Amino acid sequence: MVQIVTANRLVDGIVVFLDEAGGWSEDFARAAVHQDAAGALTRAAEDVAASLIVDPYAIEVELRNGHYAPKALREAIRASGPTVRRDLGKQAEGLAPLHAAHAPTEKPHVSL
Numbered sequence: 001m002v003q004i005v006t007a008n009r010l011v012d013g014i015v016v017f018l019d020e021a022g023g024w025s026e027d028f029a030r031a032a033v034h035q036d037a038a039g040a041l042t043r044a045a046e047d048v049a050a051s052l053i054v055d056p057y058a059i060e061v062e063l064r065n066g067h068y069a070p071k072a073l074r075e076a077i078r079a080s081g082p083t084v085r086r087d088l089g090k091q092a093e094g095l096a097p098l099h100a101a102h103a104p105t106e107k108p109h110v111s112l
Helices: 038-049 073-080 089-093
Strands: 003-009 015-018 053-064 067-070
Touching: 003 038, 003 073, 015 038, 015 073, 038 053, 067 073, 073 089
Parallel strands: none
Antiparallel strands: 003 015, 003 053, 053 067
16 A cells, blocks of 8 residues: 555644655645555654644555556645635645646536
């Protein structure tokens, strides 16, 4: 099972991902990929104790078209931003996972 570790930054609530250097990035593409995230979660617990992040947990990701993307829709939305307005959130800043929440050929729509 391939995983990454995600959390929310305490100061502003932004979704962040644990990177290879042990820091936290808003960019999903910079997330460190783990076969077993237990060690990464132990590292994340240190940042919880230091009041840098809250609620770290591992999510499953899969390789899609050469890029990792979250398996669960909830995590794709957390990594990308609102589904009703693609001009907001990480997707508007170019930081969303490629092919995560929608296919590139999908037409604009309003989520229900």
